[in-house]
Amino acid sequence: MINQLTAKIKKTGAPIVVGLDPMLNYVPQHIQKKAFAEFGETLEGAAEAIWQFNKEIVDKTYDLIPAVKPQIAMYEQFGLPGLAAFKKTVDYCKEKGLVVIGDIKRGDIGSTSAAYAVGHIGKVQVGSRSYAPFDEDFVTVNPYLGSDGINPFLDVCREEKKGIFVLVKTSNPSSGEFQDRLIDGRPLYELVGEKVAQWGESLMGEEYSYVGAVVGATYPEMGKVLRKIMPKAYILVPGYGAQGGKGKDLVHFFNEDGLGAIVNSSRGIIAAYKQETYAKYGEENFADASRAAVEDMIADIRSAL
Numbered sequence: 001m002i003n004q005l006t007a008k009i010k011k012t013g014a015p016i017v018v019g020l021d022p023m024l025n026y027v028p029q030h031i032q033k034k035a036f037a038e039f040g041e042t043l044e045g046a047a048e049a050i051w052q053f054n055k056e057i058v059d060k061t062y063d064l065i066p067a068v069k070p071q072i073a074m075y076e077q078f079g080l081p082g083l084a085a086f087k088k089t090v091d092y093c094k095e096k097g098l099v100v101i102g103d104i105k106r107g108d109i110g111s112t113s114a115a116y117a118v119g120h121i122g123k124v125q126v127g128s129r130s131y132a133p134f135d136e137d138f139v140t141v142n143p144y145l146g147s148d149g150i151n152p153f154l155d156v157c158r159e160e161k162k163g164i165f166v167l168v169k170t171s172n173p174s175s176g177e178f179q180d181r182l183i184d185g186r187p188l189y190e191l192v193g194e195k196v197a198q199w200g201e202s203l204m205g206e207e208y209s210y211v212g213a214v215v216g217a218t219y220p221e222m223g224k225v226l227r228k229i230m231p232k233a234y235i236l237v238p239g240y241g242a243q244g245g246k247g248k249d250l251v252h253f254f255n256e257d258g259l260g261a262i263v264n265s266s267r268g269i270i271a272a273y274k275q276e277t278y279a280k281y282g283e284e285n286f287a288d289a290s291r292a293a294v295e296d297m298i299a300d301i302r303s304a305l
Helices: 001-013 027-038 043-061 079-095 110-121 147-160 173-177 188-201 220-229 276-281 286-304
Strands: 016-017 099-106 122-125 129-131 138-141 165-170 213-214 233-239 261-265
Touching: 001 099, 043 079, 043 147, 043 261, 043 286, 099 110, 099 147, 110 147, 110 276, 129 173, 138 147, 147 165, 147 188, 165 220, 173 188, 173 213, 188 213, 188 220, 213 261, 220 233, 261 286, 276 286
Parallel strands: 016 261, 099 138, 138 165, 165 213, 213 233, 233 261
Antiparallel strands: 122 129
């Protein structure tokens, strides 16, 4: 799957991923009203609204981008109907030829970790049959429990030719409380980066590893160091746009071949119609605003590279 992601980035010339993280207040009123008219002001109504919102954004942007990243929490908050909307979103994006990165940030050990891996990127055995329950192409994984938490995902990646992005240095302000702590004189995020490179050595695609890393756009100097530590790992870069990251900050996340990183923007794209820059599109044409925001993001990153 890393080969497919790399090929799609080369084809589109757009090393970006759209974060499908729909809060209900991002969803325009006309979509909410239609969903509530059919299902009432219920969890089912909310799930229908976010599904229709996602679908329209994907329809307007899929030809420009290589990948999407739905954040599962935004769906889980609406219970089982929300999870059904998550699955519909994953399936629809794959129908449109997009690579799907499930932002699930799971981290556990043993059979629990294996169950997460099987449920999201693998196949579960039911009697004589097997099923791919959520069927994302990549997922995000928390490495806090060490190799015991990562190895079950690596086993499934090896079997299914799918991938993971391991949290290394996250974009949030308090990430340094743990991630920047010095161990033998070195910050913890560097040691995690070394483990990512090590885990990825046995899971190589044609150019890059199936084991990638999450490194926030808000820490460009750290990104420069981690790029050298993990030369064959794709870096998923959150924090662009709404969290302050800009194209000029991201140059060092990429390798000299212009590959090796994929930059995420979530509300900066899906809620673009709420921004002054794209207000001219209006709420009714929210997905056109999202397309314009994608085009501007691509231009920003291309000019920086």
